[in-house]
Amino acid sequence: MSQKEIAFTGRIIASLSHEIKNVLATIKESAGLMEDILSLRPETDAPHQARLVKAAGNIRKQVDRGVDVVMGLNRFAHSMDEPMAQIDLNELTAQMAFLMQRFAHKSAIGLSAAPYSEPLNIVTDPFRLEMLLAAALDVCLTRADKGSGLVIQPCRVEGRPAVWIGAAPDEPPDTLPPTVAFPEDLFALKGDLEHLQVNIYDCGSAGLHGVLILFK
Amino acid sequence: MKVLLVDDEAEFVQTLAERLQIRGIETLVAIDGIEALRLIDEEEPPIVVLDVMMPGLGGLEVLQRLKLGHPNIQVILLTGHGSTKDGIEGMRLGGFDYLMKPVRIEDLMKKMEEAYEAFSTSSITEGGSE
Numbered sequence: 001m002s003q004k005e006i007a008f009t010g011r012i013i014a015s016l017s018h019e020i021k022n023v024l025a026t027i028k029e030s031a032g033l034m035e036d037i038l039s040l041r042p043e044t045d046a047p048h049q050a051r052l053v054k055a056a057g058n059i060r061k062q063v064d065r066g067v068d069v070v071m072g073l074n075r076f077a078h079s080m081d082e083p084m085a086q087i088d089l090n091e092l093t094a095q096m097a098f099l100m101q102r103f104a105h106k107s108a109i110g111l112s113a114a115p116y117s118e119p120l121n122i123v124t125d126p127f128r129l130e131m132l133l134a135a136a137l138d139v140c141l142t143r144a145d146k147g148s149g150l151v152i153q154p155c156r157v158e159g160r161p162a163v164w165i166g167a168a169p170d171e172p173p174d175t176l177p178p179t180v181a182f183p184e185d186l187f188a189l190k191g192d193l194e195h196l197q198v199n200i201y202d203c204g205s206a207g208l209h210g211v212l213i214l215f216k
Numbered sequence: 217m218k219v220l221l222v223d224d225e226a227e228f229v230q231t232l233a234e235r236l237q238i239r240g241i242e243t244l245v246a247i248d249g250i251e252a253l254r255l256i257d258e259e260e261p262p263i264v265v266l267d268v269m270m271p272g273l274g275g276l277e278v279l280q281r282l283k284l285g286h287p288n289i290q291v292i293l294l295t296g297h298g299s300t301k302d303g304i305e306g307m308r309l310g311g312f313d314y315l316m317k318p319v320r321i322e323d324l325m326k327k328m329e330e331a332y333e334a335f336s337t338s339s340i341t342e343g344g345s346e
Contacts, residue, residue: 018269018296022225025318029231032321036238067318 003083006127010080017074024063024070031059072098079126087129089120089154089161096133097152103138108146111137114153120161122215124196132192133163136200136211139185140165143209157214166203166210176214177203183211217332218242218259222252222278223267223294235321241328249273256282256289262335263328264291267317268302276306283310288338290331294319 001009034056038049075095097113104111137152144150144167152165155172164172182190183202193199201212219241223229226247233243244259246252250273256264264282268275279291293306293314303314312331315323 021296021317022228026225026228026231028318029228029235033231033235033238036235040238063318 006080006083010077010127013077013080014074017070017077020070021067021074024066028060028063028067031056031063035060076130079130083125084123085126086121086123087126089122089163090115092126092129093133093152093154093163096130096137099130100134100137100141104141104150107141107144109141109144110149111141112149112151114151116154116156120154120156122161124215128192129196129198132189132196132198132200132213133165135186135189136165136183136213139183140167140211142185157212161215163213164210165213166208170208170210172210172212173203173208176201176212177208186211217263217328218244218261219328220244220246220252220255220259220261220264222246222249222264222270222275224248224270225267229267232321232324236325239321239325241325249275249278252278253281256286260286260289262289263331264289265294265324265328266291266311267294267296268306268314269296276302276309279306279309279311288335290335292324292327292331 035053038053038056072095076099079095094113094115097111101111133152137150140150149168150165151168152163153172155162155164157173158175162172166172182200186200189200197216199214199216201214203210203212219236221229221233221236221243222245223232224247229245229247233245236243244255244261246255249270252264252266253273255261266275266278270278275293279293282289282291287310290312291306291310293303293311294317295303295306295314296317300314300316303311303316306314312334313327315327
């Protein structure tokens with residue numbers, strides 16, 4: 001997609017997700033009002049009060065869940081706003097863990113994000129970086145054992161910002177292991193690396209279960 | 217405590233008003249910026265809960281205009297976006313604080329109490345300096 005097409009797609013998704021959130025906000029307040037009214041009346045006045053309170057509570061819980069989903073969609077849409085933008089890798093990796101949660105769940109793998117101890121700001125193409133991280137996560141999900149855990153976390157390697165996607169309990173390396181290679185199953189993404197100013201390393205040959213995305 | 221709720225989503229804002237009334241809060245409702253400014257001039261509520269994303273006169277513009285004539289009124293912004301950019305901009309323009317929409321009624325009540333305290337303090341300070 002061209003940048004113009006990406007920006008258009010993002011604009012439409014952002015707008016629609018905003019509208020969905022307005023709908024959810026109204027449903028949430030209506031369910032809350034039902035709970036309020038039911039709690040004002042003595043038990044004998046309202047037949048099936050307990051069941052109605054439970055149903056209203058369920059609506060509220062599901063709305064909260066829907067709001068989380070829609071906010072993730074909205075953040076994703078805004079990643080398409082600009083071809084280059086400053087982002088915090090802590091926020092981006094948390095967002096990626098959220099976006100890829102369903103794929104991980106389907107593979108029976110626990111996926112989580114672990115933030116770095118401080119903000120790791122970089123200037124990049126947010127949308128294409130998300131695509132790259134999603135592809136790297138896909139590869140790691142394919143390799144991981146069912147029932148295992150996968151962590152996506154920003155880190156610094158040799159002082160440079162990086163993102164580590166690894167199987168617990170392996171930690172990101174402090175220095176680049178000398179034997180690391182480009183993961184062959186990510187070959188299709190090689191063209192994006194120059195644009196994003198990153199290198200990808202498969203750390204399997206260094207005895208680590210993970211992929212490292214290192215910013216130049 | 218009297219609160220003006222401003223949001224172009226009429227059903228949302230009316231339902232929210234009803235919930236606050238159940239909790240003993242006097243509420244006024246406006247569904248656009250012009251109506252909000254008129255009610256502020258007429259009723260002078262100490263607190264305004266203001267949606268940022270409204271068609272026509274947007275929330276941030278309403279905030280700027282109301283602060284010119286009523287600097288003590290405390291404004292809580294409701295931001296509809298995933299980002300906090302609008303809320304931060306609103307605070308720079310004199311907003312008391314911002315909350316993400318949809319908001320938990322308990323969080324809104326707590327924020328309104330804090331805003332009312334700030335209103336009372338600023339009114340006393342202003343009265344004392346005269």
